[in-house]
Amino acid sequence: MSNSRAARLRRLVSSLRFRISAAFAALLTAALIIINYYPVQLMRRQVISSKETEMTAAAMTLAAALESFSELSSENVYDAVQLLEVMRERRVLVTDNGGMVIYDSSKTSDVVGRLAVFPEIIGALSGKDIFRCRYSEVAFESCAAAPVVHSGKTAGAVYFYDYDTEQAALLRQTRTDLLQLSAGLSGVCLFGIAAFMFSFSRRLGLLLRGVKRVGQGEYSYKISMQGEDELSAIGDEFNALTEQIQKNEEMRRQFVSDASHELKTPLASIHLLSDSILQTPNMRREDVREFLTGINEEIERLTRISESLLNLTRLDAQPSARPVPCDVGAVVRRCAELLGGSAAKYGVAIEVHSSGQHLILADPDGLYQVVFNLMENAVKYNRPQGRVEVEVLDDEAVTVLRVRDTGIGIPQGQLPHIFGRFYRVDKTRSRATGGTGLGLSIVAEWVKSLGGRIDVRSEYGKGTEFSVRFVTYRKGGAAQ
Amino acid sequence: MKRTARLSCLVLTLLLAGCGTSAVPAAQEGQSEAQVYFLGPTPVGSAVRPFVTESRSITADSMTEILEELIACMYYPRDVGNRPLLPPQVKLRSVTCAGSVAVVDFSSEYQRLSPLEKSLAAAGTAMTLLAQEGINYVRITAAGAFQPPMGEKYYSEDRILMNSQAIAANAFDVVLYFISENGEGISPVQRTIKTEEEYPSPYALLMELLNPPEGDGLIAPLMKEEDVNFCQMEQDVCHIDLSSLQSGQAGQLQIHAMVNTVAGDNSVETVVVTVGGKPPSSVGVEGCDGEMTFSADYIQ
Numbered sequence: 036m037s038n039s040r041a042a043r044l045r046r047l048v049s050s051l052r053f054r055i056s057a058a059f060a061a062l063l064t065a066a067l068i069i070i071n072y073y074p075v076q077l078m079r080r081q082v083i084s085s086k087e088t089e090m091t092a093a094a095m096t097l098a099a100a101l102e103s104f105s106e107l108s109s110e111n112v113y114d115a116v117q118l119l120e121v122m123r124e125r126r127v128l129v130t131d132n133g134g135m136v137i138y139d140s141s142k143t144s145d146v147v148g149r150l151a152v153f154p155e156i157i158g159a160l161s162g163k164d165i166f167r168c169r170y171s172e173v174a175f176e177s178c179a180a181a182p183v184v185h186s187g188k189t190a191g192a193v194y195f196y197d198y199d200t201e202q203a204a205l206l207r208q209t210r211t212d213l214l215q216l217s218a219g220l221s222g223v224c225l226f227g228i229a230a231f232m233f234s235f236s237r238r239l240g241l242l243l244r245g246v247k248r249v250g251q252g253e254y255s256y257k258i259s260m261q262g263e264d265e266l267s268a269i270g271d272e273f274n275a276l277t278e279q280i281q282k283n284e285e286m287r288r289q290f291v292s293d294a295s296h297e298l299k300t301p302l303a304s305i306h307l308l309s310d311s312i313l314q315t316p317n318m319r320r321e322d323v324r325e326f327l328t329g330i331n332e333e334i335e336r337l338t339r340i341s342e343s344l345l346n347l348t349r350l351d352a353q354p355s356a357r358p359v360p361c362d363v364g365a366v367v368r369r370c371a372e373l374l375g376g377s378a379a380k381y382g383v384a385i386e387v388h389s390s391g392q393h394l395i396l397a398d399p400d401g402l403y404q405v406v407f408n409l410m411e412n413a414v415k416y417n418r419p420q421g422r423v424e425v426e427v428l429d430d431e432a433v434t435v436l437r438v439r440d441t442g443i444g445i446p447q448g449q450l451p452h453i454f455g456r457f458y459r460v461d462k463t464r465s466r467a468t469g470g471t472g473l474g475l476s477i478v479a480e481w482v483k484s485l486g487g488r489i490d491v492r493s494e495y496g497k498g499t500e501f502s503v504r505f506v507t508y509r510k511g512g513a514a515q
Numbered sequence: 516m517k518r519t520a521r522l523s524c525l526v527l528t529l530l531l532a533g534c535g536t537s538a539v540p541a542a543q544e545g546q547s548e549a550q551v552y553f554l555g556p557t558p559v560g561s562a563v564r565p566f567v568t569e570s571r572s573i574t575a576d577s578m579t580e581i582l583e584e585l586i587a588c589m590y591y592p593r594d595v596g597n598r599p600l601l602p603p604q605v606k607l608r609s610v611t612c613a614g615s616v617a618v619v620d621f622s623s624e625y626q627r628l629s630p631l632e633k634s635l636a637a638a639g640t641a642m643t644l645l646a647q648e649g650i651n652y653v654r655i656t657a658a659g660a661f662q663p664p665m666g667e668k669y670y671s672e673d674r675i676l677m678n679s680q681a682i683a684a685n686a687f688d689v690v691l692y693f694i695s696e697n698g699e700g701i702s703p704v705q706r707t708i709k710t711e712e713e714y715p716s717p718y719a720l721l722m723e724l725l726n727p728p729e730g731d732g733l734i735a736p737l738m739k740e741e742d743v744n745f746c747q748m749e750q751d752v753c754h755i756d757l758s759s760l761q762s763g764q765a766g767q768l769q770i771h772a773m774v775n776t777v778a779g780d781n782s783v784e785t786v787v788v789t790v791g792g793k794p795p796s797s798v799g800v801e802g803c804d805g806e807m808t809f810s811a812d813y814i815q
Contacts, residue, residue, distance in 0.1 A: 126682060126711065133630035133664035141682070144711050150664055151676040152638045158563035160631045165562060173686045174709070178679055189631070199682035202705050307567075 042401055052236050059228045067217045075210050082202045083168045090179035090195050091166050093121040097129075098181040098193045107183065107191045109147065111409055112138035121195075122196050128194040129183070130156055137191070151194070155180040159192035172207065175199040238266050245273055254281035292459035297340055297472065301333035308333075336471070343473035346404070347456065350480040358396040358485070360508045363406070363436055364389035364427045366399075370407045371425065374414055384420040385410070389427035393434045395505040401481040406436065408474045413440035416499075434507045439500040445493040453491065454479040521565065546572045547581070550646050551588045552639040556596030566639070566677055569593055578649065582610045582617055585643050600639030602628065608658070615651035616669065617644050625657035634664050641670035642677065684709045690779050691723055692772040692814075696732035699770045700815035704728050707732040717753045717777045724776060736772035744791070751784040752806065753777050760790045762799030770795060770803045771813045778809040 047053055100115045101107060112129045116122055122140050122459055129138040134152050139145035158165040159180035168177040183191040238260060245258040254277050254434045260270035308326045312318060318326075371385045378385050395402070413423040421441040428435050445453060445460050452458050457472035482503055493499035548570055555567030571588045575581045589601050606622040619640055628636065641653040652669035654661075661667045665674070676682070686709045692701045700704045706728075710719050723741055727735045737743065744756040755773060760766045785806040788795060792802035 125685070128682070131630070131664065133634040135634075135664040136676075139682075141711050144682075146676060146682060149674045149676055150634060150638055150670070151681075152566070152634060153564040153676065153679050154561070154565045157635070158630065160634075161563070165560050167561070173707075174684075176683065196679060196682055196684070198686070198709050200686045200709050204707065319781070 051239070052232055055235070056228060059224075063221065063224050063228075067221065069222075070439075071210070071217055072212050074213060074404075075206065078206055078209060079170055082199075082206070083170070086165045086168050086175060086177045086197065086199070087179070090125070090177055090197060091164060091181070093125070094179040094181040094193050094195045095164065097121050097127070097195075098183045101129065101183045101191070101193065102185050104190075105185065107137055109138045116140065122477060124197070128156075128196070129191060129450055130160070130194070131191045132160060132189050134160060134192070153178075153180075153194070156192045156194055159194070160189055162189060170206075170480070173200060174203045179319065186397040194335050235266075238262075242266065242269060242273065245270075245277075254284060290456055293472075294340075294344060297457055298337065301336045301340075304333045305330050320326070338480060340471045341474070343471045346477050347473060350477070350484060358398055360394045360510075361397045361399050361402050363393040363395055363402065363434055363505070364391070366402055366406045367410075367425050367427055367436070370403070370410050373407070374410055377411070378414045378423065381414060381417060381421075383414050383417045383421045383423055385414070385423045385425065387425045389425070393427045394508040394510075395434050395485075396508045397505065398481075398483045401485055405478050405481045405485075405503060406438075406476045409438040409503070410434075412474060413438050413442065413499075415439065417442040429507060431503075432507050434505045436503040436505075437500060439498065441498045444495040444497050445491070446495045446497055447493075450491060450493060454489075477506060542765045546574050549573050549581075549585055550643070551585060552643045553589070553592045553594075553597040553599060554650065564598065567594075567597060569597065575800045578612045578617075578647070579610055581647065582612065582619075582644055582650070583607065585647070586610065586619065586640060589639060589643060600635050602632065602636070603675065605636065612650075615649055616654065617650050617652070618654045618656065619644070620656045620659060623658040623804075625662060626660070630663065633662060637662070637665065637670065638675050638677070643674075645670070645672050670726040682711070684711050685713065687715050689715060689720060689723070690776070691720070692736070693724070693727045693731075693733035694736055694765075694768045694772055695815050696734070698734070698768070700813045701736075701768055701775065702731075702733055702815055703775075712797070714782075716746075717745070717748065717755070717783060720776050721746055721755070721773060724773065736769040748783070751782065753786045754789070755786060756789045756792060760795060760798050760800060766795060766798065766800035767803060768813060770800065770807070771810060772805075774813075776811050778807075784808065786797060 063210050096119055097115060100119055101112060104111050107129060116127055116138070121127070125140075127138070127140040128136055128146070128151060130136050130151055131397055134150055134156055136146050136149050136151050139147050155165040155167060159182045162182050162184075164182075165180040166177070167179075168175060170176075176196075178194065180192055180194045182189050183193060195432045203231045241258055241260055248256040256277065257274050260267045260269040292393045298390060308329045312323055312326050315322075367387055367389055371387050374385065410423065410425060413425075417423065417440050423441075424437075424439045426435075426437040426439070428437075449460050453460065454475050458475075459472045485505060487503055487505040489504075492497065492502075550568040551569055551571050554564040557564050569588075569592060571585070573581050573584050586601070586607050590599050590603060592599055600623075604622075604624040605628070606624070608620040608622055610620075611618045621636075624801060625633070625636070637655045640655060644650050644653050652668050652671050654667070655665070656662060686707050688705060689706050690703050690705055692703055694700075695702045704727075706723065708715060708719070708723055711715075712719065721737060722740065723774045724735055724737045726738065727733045742758055744758050746755070746756075747754050755777070760769060770788050773788065777783050779788050785808050787806055788803060790798050790800075795801075796804050804809075
């Protein structure tokens with residue numbers, strides 16, 4: 036029981052909501068302490084400072100005025116006090132050099148004739164200017180004392196006493212006002228924090244719920260979050276991510292389905308042919324040979340499909356090998372030689388237009404695969420007596436490979452799909468020519484992997500042109 | 516390291532022992548406790564030394580011997596930082612007790628002290644001796660001659676002001692009553708007033724009535740200081756004699772404002788108001804003759 040409570044408490048304390056709230060509360064407390072402490076302290080110091088300036092000046096002024104008298108008496112001190120108007124609401128005492136009070140401004144309880152040995156008066160009689168101020172809740176109680184010097188000797192002391200309740204009341208009022216302000220501010224801030232945390236928790240909950248649902252495989256789940264803040268941005272990114280995951284998942288399913296279908300067709304042919312051999316007693320040797328040849332062709336097709344799939348999987352899974360400078364023209368010429376026999380069989384002429392070197396940074400196997408597949412398609416899907424033109428040229432910093440044929444062409448509506456896996460424009464002809472439906476997919480993946488771009492233009496019934504652009508490699512510097 | 520630890524232990528032990536001994540020991544039988552005055556150390560943030568006292572056990576029997584012993588103690592402060600008020604060259608010649616009066620005669624070196632030194636020595640000696648029960652007055656002489664600052668006068672507790680408390684002002688929260696703007700009642704106003712007395716006198720309260728609060732439209736029941744001829748307390752009764760008073764209801768409100776203000780004080784039970792020594796009815800103000808107490812009838 037206590038363990039579960041402790042765990043709940045631990046969860047609460049480690050939650051983001053608690054931490055943010057605690058941080059807010061700590062900041063608020065600190066701000067309130069500062070608001071309530073410093074202004075009051077500052078005011079108090081200012082009052083004390085102004086009292087010191089004012090009272091010390093008054094005491095010194097009176098002391099200076101009394102210095103002209105050879106002997107201090109209540110009369111001449113009274114005259115000086117009246118003349119200088121230094122009394123105001125303060126009490127003024129003047130003593131002789133022994134501390135005996137000879138003048139007191141109080142009308143109600145004067146202390147003339149008494150011995151005043153206050154520390155401040157002793158200090159003044161010792162030649163020092165003294166100021167002291169004490170603040171209580173009720174008043175600022177201050178006193179200032181100054182020596183009266185006559186002919187180089189201390190003749191007495193002047194003592195000012197001030198009891199200021201007005202400034203203290205003002206300070207008290209300020210403190211009360213600040214406390215009220217703080218209370219109001221705290222209320223507003225706490226309400227604000229609560230509202231923010233409520234909204235934050237709700238939105239965080241939405242995100243968390245979304246992550247859980249997607250984790251359970253519900254890729255179509257979308258987070259609906261209002262606003263334009265970071266959480267909304269995370270929500271948008273999350274939605275984009277799940278959309279991509281959903282697409283990939285669909286593509287994966289489609290691919291598995293297509294691959295199964297493609298593998299099933301040759302397997303079905305093999306099954307049919309082998310079954311025919313088995314079911315037909317006394318089959319002629321020539322027929323058996325013909326059937327076995329068919330089986331062999333289907334096996335070769337299966338092998339091609341498998342190799343192509345493996346190629347694609349490798350391209351998906353691994354980055355291409357470290358690129359090296361490759362001459363596109365040389366690769367084109369080699370492929371033309373390799374496809375020479377096949378082209379002759381279809382009655383297609385291959386023309387290569389390339390002069391000099393056209394270097395690009397690429398994986399040689401990838402470049403070969405791109406050139407070979409494009410040229411092989413151009414040959415296979417051509418007309419008898421047709422033509423394949425292969426051109427390599429430099430266009431500023433780009434090397435362009437163009438493979439143009441005079442074949443059957445591709446309908447405009449199908450152009451966007453031709454790089455899809457197992458997509459065939461003419462299914463019958465493709466299978467008849469031994470196509471796997473993966474050639475152009477492999478080309479597109481390699482071009483992407485080599486940092487190039489592939490475009491296609493086609494006119495149905497007239498021919499197709501593929502253009503591949505690579506960044507040209509310059510010696511002595513990086514690819515540009 | 517070990518030496519430091521041992522030294523620390525030793526210092527701690529000494530400090531603890533010191534704490535024990537510095538505490539005032541209880542006076543044993545035949546002993547009495549007395550406070551002896553010295554100049555204390557300068558507090559932080561201050562430039563002057565205040566008076567401080569140290570406790571001493573006195574063993575003498577007669578008053579004269581006790582006083583002599585106390586003055587002898589004044590030369591030797593025990594606490595570090597305290598300074599004696601009597602310079603060592605000033606010797607005690609004699610102490611004489613006559614009733615509640617003690618006469619202290621110092622050696623002639625006393626005469627050569629500065630005026631301030633004389634005052635400090637005299638104040639310290641007098642306050643030390645005046646703390647003894649039965650001693651109310653002290654006179655200081657040197658070689659038989661009177662010495663300033665008091666001369667032939669006696670030192671007594673009320674003639675020596677040891678600190679500013681003796682002249683300190685006090686603040687009090689009081690309730691004053693002023694005549695309302697429409698002239699049909701009186702309104703209370705709370706105010707903090709400061710006074711040099713221990714408690715604000717009825718006269719001081721009346722003087723506060725000269726200043727009505729600004730902006731509230733309230734009217735002062737007294738116009739000037741001279742409106743009050745006298746204000747005296749007799750037992751619990753406060754007698755106020757005014758020089759003038761308005762007639763009719765205006766005069767009634769003036770009197771009720773004054774009576775409520777003065778009678779709010781706990782020490783004043785009733786108030787008697789006169790005008791030039793005659794009852795208020797003599798100037799046309801009815802219902803206010805004789806003793807009056809606090810009344811809520813006119814308060815708005």
